[in-house]
Amino acid sequence: MNKVHDSSYKFLFSNPEFVRDLIIGFIPDDWLHTLDYETLEKVPGSYINEDFKQREDDIVWRVKVGGEWVYLYLLIEFQSSVDKYMALRMMVYVGLLYQDLVKRGEMLADGRLPPILPIVLYNGSQRWTAATDIADLIPAVPGLVSEFKPSLKYLLIDESAYSTYELSSLRNLVAAVFRFEQAQSPASIEDIINLLIEWLADRPDLKRMFALWIRATLMRKQNYSILLPQIDDLQEIKVMLADRLEEWAHGYIAEGELRGKKEGLQQGEMLALQRLLAKRFGVIPMETVTLISQAPLEDIERWFDRAIDAKALSDVFKD
Numbered sequence: 001m002n003k004v005h006d007s008s009y010k011f012l013f014s015n016p017e018f019v020r021d022l023i024i025g026f027i028p029d030d031w032l033h034t035l036d037y038e039t040l041e042k043v044p045g046s047y048i049n050e051d052f053k054q055r056e057d058d059i060v061w062r063v064k065v066g067g068e069w070v071y072l073y074l075l076i077e078f079q080s081s082v083d084k085y086m087a088l089r090m091m092v093y094v095g096l097l098y099q100d101l102v103k104r105g106e107m108l109a110d111g112r113l114p115p116i117l118p119i120v121l122y123n124g125s126q127r128w129t130a131a132t133d134i135a136d137l138i139p140a141v142p143g144l145v146s147e148f149k150p151s152l153k154y155l156l157i158d159e160s161a162y163s164t165y166e167l168s169s170l171r172n173l174v175a176a177v178f179r180f181e182q183a184q185s186p187a188s189i190e191d192i193i194n195l196l197i198e199w200l201a202d203r204p205d206l207k208r209m210f211a212l213w214i215r216a217t218l219m220r221k222q223n224y225s226i227l228l229p230q231i232d233d234l235q236e237i238k239v240m241l242a243d244r245l246e247e248w249a250h251g252y253i254a255e256g257e258l259r260g261k262k263e264g265l266q267q268g269e270m271l272a273l274q275r276l277l278a279k280r281f282g283v284i285p286m287e288t289v290t291l292i293s294q295a296p297l298e299d300i301e302r303w304f305d306r307a308i309d310a311k312a313l314s315d316v317f318k319d
Contacts, residue, residue: 008216009078009121013059015209016040018173019074022121025172026157032117035072039064043073060097062114071106071114073097077154079122087134090118090154118154123181128158164188171199173206180217189218190238197234207234266297273304281313291317 012018020037043060059078062071075093083089094116101107101114108114122128131137135151159178167175167182176196183189193214200207211234218241231237270292277284292300306316 008213010059012177012209012213013076014042015206016042016061017206018177019059019061019076021173021175022076022119022157023074025170025175026162027119027155035063035065037063073114073116075116075118077118077120079120080124082122082124082126082128082130084130085137086120086130087132087137087152087154090120091134091150091152094118094152118152119157120154121157121159123159123178125160127160128156132156176210177213180214190241193234193238193241197238200234208232210234211237266300269297269300269304270295273300273307276304276307277313277316280307280310284313288313288317 013022016037019040023032023037040061040063043062059074059076061074061076063074065072075090075097077086077090077093079086097116098113106114132155133151133153135149138149140146140149159181162175162178164179164182167179176192176199180189180192183192196207196210200210211232214234214237215231273292274284274289277288292303295303303316310316
């Protein structure tokens, strides 16, 4: 994940209410929903060994189960691109955490290890295709070796799997984060900010967290290109964004119109090239049609110029 984005997500999930809302809103498990999340405690991430120094700021939480000091550890990993070996990484992290719990003597009363729920929170644009179980990365073999094939799963929460309609129906901090990440217009951004101002009227701490995160997100995303001063109040952000979002809206509309014109021009040039080729060289092979349909406008224009004087179809597309 981009380090800036990674840090901004860790900032949000350093608050127990975001962790609670992630579980309640996006993990369909009745038992998990019955736990007392008032007991959530953040666990230091210093358990990582020398080879994994970059993991020192991992988000690890524990919660009491049944009123007793039995811990369910929540290991949250943030990811913005598909990692084929994520299952292996999570197995390593879980093993290191268990190793540290034993070292600190934080096992269960009977000496067993506490349960761990490894969570990967993914916000990339591509569909997640990586295995969610280490066992799926290892081929099956016959005989004795098959009995020792490791198996460890992680829970994938994919932001893109939730529609705007689904997210807007949830009064949930994490759903608001997902909606803001998915926002495609100035109007939708303003709607979410207005909702948060109303929703968090009696929670100045959470309003400040959202203000800082929204500012960082708007400045990080290239399609916004908005520079904001250091402010930590949602109402101030709303006021300061009013003019900037209006300017961005005009740019957004203009960009869409320009893109539409360019696509229309490309379509026209593509058809013109195909007609010229058919007139000069007869039926066009399907692979040539596919090549033209996938080419940028610059290539189509260059091929059209060549097609006027070319002696053979192959001459048009030569390097």
